[in-house]
Amino acid sequence: MAKKDTKSAADSSVKRSADQSKNGSESFDAAAFSRGTREELAKVIWPTRQQLISESAAVILMVGLSATLIYFIDKLFGWASRQVF
Known part of the structure; x- marks a missing residue:
């Protein structure tokens, strides 16, 4: 169940990024970038x-x-x- 919550949180941050780029007010969100990076690194098979x-x-x-x-x-x-x- 926690994975579903994580996925929906990631989806909402992607939607926010898409909305910001439509409005032309793109800004770098270091926290979201860090979260996304950690999520991707967790998928790596070391x-x-x-x-x-x-x-x-x-x-x-x-x-x-x-x-x-x-x-x-x-x-x-x-x-x-x-x-x-």
Whole structure:
């Protein structure tokens, strides 16, 4: 039941924002922004420590492999251009 109340409160703040923009008197409401930000962050599924470590390792490995591949391709093209010119 509390979720329904939260949703209706969020809907009313969105309606107020829409009404303000129609009237041309837009103003920044820090409290509403903070509430909305907290609500959105509560929806995020945060990774576990193990997921974070393994996925970070995968990213570092792929970046290293990509950089190595680009390095060797650059060396190949450098060698080929020296042969031609």
